[in-house]
Amino acid sequence: MPLTAESAAQQIQDRLKALQSLIHDIEDERRRNEANINSILRAQEKLNYDDRTTSKVMKNLLKTGLQDAAEEEALIREALLKIQDIRNIRHERRIQARNAGNKETIRRGALMKMLQISAQTLPLFVSKPSEKVPPLCGAVPAESNYIAKPGDMVAALVKGVEDEENWILAEVVQFMSGQNKYEVDDIDEEQKDRHILSKRKIIPLPLMRANPTTDGHALFSKGTMVMALYPQTTCFYKAIVNKLPASATEEYEVLFEDASYADGYSPPLSVAQRYVITYKSTKKVSGGLSGT
Known part of the structure; x- marks a missing residue:
């Protein structure tokens, strides 16, 4: 009811x-x-x-x-x-x-603040002795049969201009089991786009943070290739983990793949656990910040 x-x-x-x-x-x-x-x-x-x-x-x-x-x-x-x-x-x-x-309708600045607070207040999983870290905690992915619920945050692979594909931050509207597809909304209010996407083009975001003190194994290791939400944007880009969170309140430090820098990577940037996920390649990449 x-x-x-x-x-x-x-x-x-x-x-x-x-x-x-x-x-x-x-x-x-x-x-x-x-x-x-x-x-x-x-x-x-x-x-x-x-x-x-x-x-x-x-x-x-x-x-x-x-x-x-x-x-x-x-x-x-x-x-x-x-x-x-x-x-x-x-x-x-x-x-x-x-x-x-x-x-x-949420203004851009308010949206960025909301996403930051959402990541900071994501429930922290603190395991008991011998307790296994559950799926969607830290770097632990969802099980293959997992279905994200309406309102859940996901990374969604959508087509942009010239058919390039980009991973965007989106919110689940519904899962259409008969078609094995998701209906999702672009989280960016300026876009106001709704997409119908196959399940394989959706990556559920973590529902809990992993505690580095008790469950460090549930974090991505240094040097791992990941997708991370670029600060002040709603898009995920290819990155390499440079430093792990040392405490429950700290974020990852990542190096984004970026051809505009001489060594091919951006300076170290901080990204919350909620917005660092397993890397998946796409068919085509756009210019500028690469890896989408």
Whole structure:
């Protein structure tokens, strides 16, 4: 059943209240954990003087510390789920508005800012011990039978002038299963183009960021050829990974293939995880920045 504006607002309000409560719980848990950590540090200093007694105390403190950390982690993960719920509700309302013909016009500068924020706030996947990184997290591609949902962001291979093909940033309108094709909108409001494309001309963008600290293997390695969204544009171009994100908030540093530079590559530029995807060649490339 479609969400009304009133029901969506109420659901968001309920989740915001729950999130506020969780934030207080997390802070309380953090303070308890901090006190226990200080006790562990003090016990560690005493190990040199009374190993037997202090060792037993240390084991108990460490056991308690692990339990406390697990409880804090559970609270943080629950809070993140509430945030994602809010995002999903807002996303559903936006899709409903678009389907009703109420698509808003976004100025170029605002669009670039929106894309940046969207990448920065993309959910961060932090794996548990031995947990496998899921598809569409970081550099992990979608499974072959995956179907992107309406409103999802994708890279779409479209024809431009003189039949050259370009990978553009687009939003899924629908998947037509009978034809095995997608209907997508060019994200660039100035173009206002809608395309019908075969599934092989669509690459779903990551739905989660990979955490370099816990899941560095889910990132593209240095020297990998990729496609990346050129800063302040809505087009993907061929690039080489020059530097990986070192933290969850950092971006890739990439070198775009560009014939206008003597060595054939642009200076290092930063691109968010969400907009760095597996490289796919095209039939024809245009002049200037190459690799589309």
